[in-house]
Structure formats: C-alpha cells, structure tokens
Amino acid sequence: MVKRRLIPYKADAAQPVNAAFGIFCFNVVDVPNEKLYDKGEKSSARGKAGTQMEYEQFDRRLARECAKAFSQSTGLGCTLSDKTGRAFDEYGYGCESCGMCAAAGASHDRCVQAHIYGMTEAERFGGKYIYFCPMGLTCFVSPILGEGGAEAKITVGPFIMVEKQDFIACELTENVRLTEAQKQAAVQVLENIPFVPTERVTQLSVLLFMAVGFMNNVSAENRMMESGHSEELQGQITSYILELKQEEAPPPYPFEKEHVLLQCVARKDRDGARRLLNELLGAILFVDGGDMELVKSRLYELLVLISRTAIENGADAEHTMRLSHEYRYRIGAFTTIDSLCLWLAGVVNHFMDDLFRFSDAKHANIIHRCTQYISANYKERITLEDTARMVYLSPAYLSRIFKQETGVTFNEYLNRVRVNKAKELLRRRELRMTDISLAVGYEDQSYFTKVFKRVAGMLPREYREKILVSRKD
Structure with a gap:
C-alpha cells in the first residue's frame, strides 16, 4: 500500500480561477506506507445482475468526519458526494439544501454538472478549484482520489463573495435575468446564503485541500476492469475483421469511416464514435496486424486526429494536447493486441467523458x-x-x-x-x-x-x- 504525500508549489499564472485567487497548488507523490483503508462497500450494480461492480476506494467514514468538521468549524455548507454527483452526506447549508435553482425555475441538474466539472478541474489544477454554479453562487471543491482518479469529492458552498445587493443587481438581474416573481423568491433564498470575503475563500480552499489530502490514497488493488465492455469491444472488432475477410481483394483503409468518426466526436455522439473507432481498429488490424509497431503508429495518428477535433469543438487545448503527448509514450509500451485494444477503449472513454461530458458546465x-x-x-x-x-x-x-x-x-x-x-x-x-x-x-x-x-x-x-x-x- 502506498500513501500520497502532497508537495506544495505556487500556482502558475496560466491556470484559470485558481491563479486568479493566488492559490497554492500541490504535486502528489507516492511514498510507502502501511494499508490505511479497507476496500469499502460495493456500490449498487449497474445493469443486469452479474455485471461489473464498483468498489469505493476511499474511507467514507473519514470523509464524513472531515466534511462535518470543516462545516462546523467554518459555518459553511459541506457536501460529500461521489464522482457522478450523487450526494452521500451534507452538513450545514449545502447545495442539496439550497433553493436558488427552484426559485429561479432552473433545473438542479445544471448545478450537479457544474460541481462535477469543478471536481474535474480540481483534479487537473493541483487538488482544489474555486468556481461558480449556474446561479452565480460560489463553491470550492477538493477531490478524494483513488487509483483511477477522483472517486468522490467534498464541496464547500454555496456562498457569495460580494455584498447581497451587488449580487442581486449583477447576478439575479443582469446575468440570470429572472422574472420579478422569481427574483423575489431568489432574494428570500439569498438570506440563507453566507457571505465570505474573497481573500478568506482562498485560505479556506487551501484548508479544505489539506484536510482532504491525507485521504487521497492510492489503493493497493488494481482497478477492476469492465469485463462486459471489454468483451463487447473485442466482439465488434472481430466481427468487422470477419466482414473484411469475405471481400475478394484486401480493402483500402476506410478514410470515409475516419471522417465520420471525427464528425461523431464533434457532435458528442459517444456510441457512434465508439462503434466507428472499433471498426477502424478492425481495419487497421486486418491490414497491419502482423506488424505491431505499424499498428501503434496508425493508432497514434488516429488519436491525434481525435484530439484535434476535440480542440476545434471547444475542448481545453492545453489538457487535450497533454493527453496526446502522454498517449504517444503509453502506446509504445504495449506488447499484445489484446492489451492495446483494451487501452484504446479506455482512451476513447477518457476523451468522451473528460472533454465533452461537462461542456455545458x-x-x-x-x-x-x-x-x-x-x-x-x-x-x-x-x-x-x-x-x-x-x-x-x-x-x-x-x-x-x-x-x-x-x-x-x-x-x-x-x-x-x-x-x-x-x-x-x-x-x-x-x-x-x-x-x-x-x-x-x-x-x-x-x-x-x-x-x-x-x-x-x-x-x-x-x-x-x-x-x-x-x-x-
């Protein structure tokens, strides 16, 4: 078992929001340590009985104690939730208690997506992130990490960083554009929402990060693979290769499928993108399957095209290019076609999830x-x-x-x-x-x-x- 140690460094000026607040970020390094956490309890099964189960890779009891202590010591709402936005516990006046969305006639789902996006950004920018919900209220978050990345999060908020009258004039009147009745209802809700000065928010976010930091532990067990999805992937690739074998002459590389794949990525069509990627992988393996290095080269070219399409359609350029750079080195380490196929499926999921899932937020x-x-x-x-x-x-x-x-x-x-x-x-x-x-x-x-x-x-x-x-x- 290993434990993560947090090494502070000054946030780079290029980082949004965090840099604007002058927040310190942290590198995470692994150091040997005895086992700290049990595997945790199983979550509810997804789909039919017998499908793959997920395991919590964090200590929920400690997380609850952390959230409760932070809320009681600061007077701010504190919510413990998983990476999908499902709330486990709330202490104080948190997002689950906030009636601002209801007062404005807005869907609470937009707030949930904003919180998930905040967690994603916190994971990218060193472990903490200050952001605004769709109603203009402020929150900050620190993710609880497992081996596969963020497994859960502790979110603090909502609160405001400006005087209430300024918030009403700027956010409720100018930005959200509420009706008079909605505005009156929102003003009543605002009475329950605390005010926190900007400079104090910066320090509180650091405090939360330090409190959550010791829980960010890498599990000794490897992440469980989604076996059902893996079998489906292999089946689609094999089926397409069998179709190609029925043709009299070796077919050329299907550039038209490549073009349609990029269109699916641009439209955020997850199912279409996965299906076409599997077919393209089948075509590559059919033609170049005997040359592992050539297969890797063609797959990396395809991943670069996907990443460029993502950037052109609003994905974070810096993050996407960093992923592309990482994939260049990871792809060279594979020695079998099976492991390469499984990895490729994970890469597609990563692109579709991280780059497009929270685009609205x-x-x-x-x-x-x-x-x-x-x-x-x-x-x-x-x-x-x-x-x-x-x-x-x-x-x-x-x-x-x-x-x-x-x-x-x-x-x-x-x-x-x-x-x-x-x-x-x-x-x-x-x-x-x-x-x-x-x-x-x-x-x-x-x-x-x-x-x-x-x-x-x-x-x-x-x-x-x-x-x-x-x-x-």
Missing part, C-alpha cells in the same frame, strides 16, 4: 467569468479578443458560446451593462453627459448617445428628464 463557468470581468471593468476599454485571451479561448469560439449562453452577442451584453450603469449616473443631476459617457467606458459622447438610445429606446437626456419628473410626482 464549462461554458457556464467561462461565461460567468466573462460577465464578472465586464461588470468589474466596464469603465475600461474591453474587447472580445482581450476577454477571450483571459479565458484561454479563441475570439470566434468565445463569441459563439457567449451568444448561445446569454442570447446576445458579446458587444450587446457589454453595451447593456454600460447603459444600465449610465442610467444610475443619470439620476445625479450634477453630472454632465460627457462625464457619464467617460465613466461607463465611452470616449465619444455621440457614440454613447446612439448606443443608449438603441438599448434604452430613448436618448440619455430624455431618460434623465423622465426620472426627474417621476421624482417630483
């Missing part, structure tokens, strides 16, 4: 960071290119997902925020139009006037007169 988190950036910097010169650089996306891709998530273009949203801020300033009679224009990010007053009329339906002067008349009445 990832987009929500990215858009939330963009809208917060706009709210904090609307007085300055803000461009789509600068904002895209901040969230490590191309301007074209950010523009597309911004419109999908918010219903308006990036510039339309920016102008709406600036006009709303200008409306507040127009209530102050002593401020000149030129001063207001500059204060909300417009250097040209005439352009400010045009934008204001387009958004508000009237000129700034007319809006001011309307407000002054209403005050007299």
Whole structure:
C-alpha cells in the first residue's frame, strides 16, 4: 500500500480561477506506507445482475468526519458526494439544501454538472478549484482520489463573495435575468446564503485541500476492469475483421469511416464514435496486424486526429494536447493486441467523458467569468479578443458560446451593462453627459448617445428628464 504525500508549489499564472485567487497548488507523490483503508462497500450494480461492480476506494467514514468538521468549524455548507454527483452526506447549508435553482425555475441538474466539472478541474489544477454554479453562487471543491482518479469529492458552498445587493443587481438581474416573481423568491433564498470575503475563500480552499489530502490514497488493488465492455469491444472488432475477410481483394483503409468518426466526436455522439473507432481498429488490424509497431503508429495518428477535433469543438487545448503527448509514450509500451485494444477503449472513454461530458458546465463557468470581468471593468476599454485571451479561448469560439449562453452577442451584453450603469449616473443631476459617457467606458459622447438610445429606446437626456419628473410626482 502506498500513501500520497502532497508537495506544495505556487500556482502558475496560466491556470484559470485558481491563479486568479493566488492559490497554492500541490504535486502528489507516492511514498510507502502501511494499508490505511479497507476496500469499502460495493456500490449498487449497474445493469443486469452479474455485471461489473464498483468498489469505493476511499474511507467514507473519514470523509464524513472531515466534511462535518470543516462545516462546523467554518459555518459553511459541506457536501460529500461521489464522482457522478450523487450526494452521500451534507452538513450545514449545502447545495442539496439550497433553493436558488427552484426559485429561479432552473433545473438542479445544471448545478450537479457544474460541481462535477469543478471536481474535474480540481483534479487537473493541483487538488482544489474555486468556481461558480449556474446561479452565480460560489463553491470550492477538493477531490478524494483513488487509483483511477477522483472517486468522490467534498464541496464547500454555496456562498457569495460580494455584498447581497451587488449580487442581486449583477447576478439575479443582469446575468440570470429572472422574472420579478422569481427574483423575489431568489432574494428570500439569498438570506440563507453566507457571505465570505474573497481573500478568506482562498485560505479556506487551501484548508479544505489539506484536510482532504491525507485521504487521497492510492489503493493497493488494481482497478477492476469492465469485463462486459471489454468483451463487447473485442466482439465488434472481430466481427468487422470477419466482414473484411469475405471481400475478394484486401480493402483500402476506410478514410470515409475516419471522417465520420471525427464528425461523431464533434457532435458528442459517444456510441457512434465508439462503434466507428472499433471498426477502424478492425481495419487497421486486418491490414497491419502482423506488424505491431505499424499498428501503434496508425493508432497514434488516429488519436491525434481525435484530439484535434476535440480542440476545434471547444475542448481545453492545453489538457487535450497533454493527453496526446502522454498517449504517444503509453502506446509504445504495449506488447499484445489484446492489451492495446483494451487501452484504446479506455482512451476513447477518457476523451468522451473528460472533454465533452461537462461542456455545458464549462461554458457556464467561462461565461460567468466573462460577465464578472465586464461588470468589474466596464469603465475600461474591453474587447472580445482581450476577454477571450483571459479565458484561454479563441475570439470566434468565445463569441459563439457567449451568444448561445446569454442570447446576445458579446458587444450587446457589454453595451447593456454600460447603459444600465449610465442610467444610475443619470439620476445625479450634477453630472454632465460627457462625464457619464467617460465613466461607463465611452470616449465619444455621440457614440454613447446612439448606443443608449438603441438599448434604452430613448436618448440619455430624455431618460434623465423622465426620472426627474417621476421624482417630483
């Protein structure tokens, strides 16, 4: 049995959110140690009786004690859940108790996906991650690791990092766009949600990480293989090879299937991608099965194409390229076709799960960071290119997902925020139009006037007169 020791280092500036909060991250190294945990209890069987069972590779009792102690000592909600988002225990006011989604008429599933995405990012960025749920509330998480990666997680939150009135004005009014009835219900829920200053959140996330860290133990037992899936994989490959053998002449490499496979990846069609990959593997083995090195070379070329397609369709470029680099070395270590096939099935699952499963939550988190950036910097010169650089996306891709998530273009949203801020300033009679224009990010007053009329339906002067008349009445 080995235990993981956590070696701290300063977070790199390229890491999102964590770096923004100045958080320390940790490397994980294995050191010899006596067995600490039992295998744990079996989870419920998936599918029919006799199918593969999963085992918990963490000590749930210790995890419960950790979550309970953290909640009682900090006054924050703390939830212990598995990697699929299923909650085991909740202490204090956690996500399961939060009624914000219900108040807004939103599905709780979006929150679950956001928490799973947060766990995935925490695993990538050194063991902790601060993020926002779809309703704009803040959480942070540390994963409990097993040999196969994150097996469970402890999530702290929800809470807010701004004053309640600012949260209502920015999140509930500007970003989530609730109806008046929904907004009133959400404001009532907000009374139960604690406020935590940003600098304290940073330290609390480190504290949670250190508390969870000793549980991040690598089990002495190897992960159990999904034998049913493995047999299905081998059957599909064998069946396709038998079809090829019926043809009179050796068929050429099916480039058309390769193209359709990449289309399935782009559409997030998991079943189609797996089926086509198995058929392509069968074609490669049929033609080059006698040359193991040539098989490896062709498979790596295929994996590179899949990774590039993933990046083009919104996958995290840095993470995907790192996977591709790792696969280059792993693929060379296989000595049998059977082991290579099993590994390839796992690689496909990894791509489809990690790169696409949480895309909606990832987009929500990215858009939330963009809208917060706009709210904090609307007085300055803000461009789509600068904002895209901040969230490590191309301007074209950010523009597309911004419109999908918010219903308006990036510039339309920016102008709406600036006009709303200008409306507040127009209530102050002593401020000149030129001063207001500059204060909300417009250097040209005439352009400010045009934008204001387009958004508000009237000129700034007319809006001011309307407000002054209403005050007299």
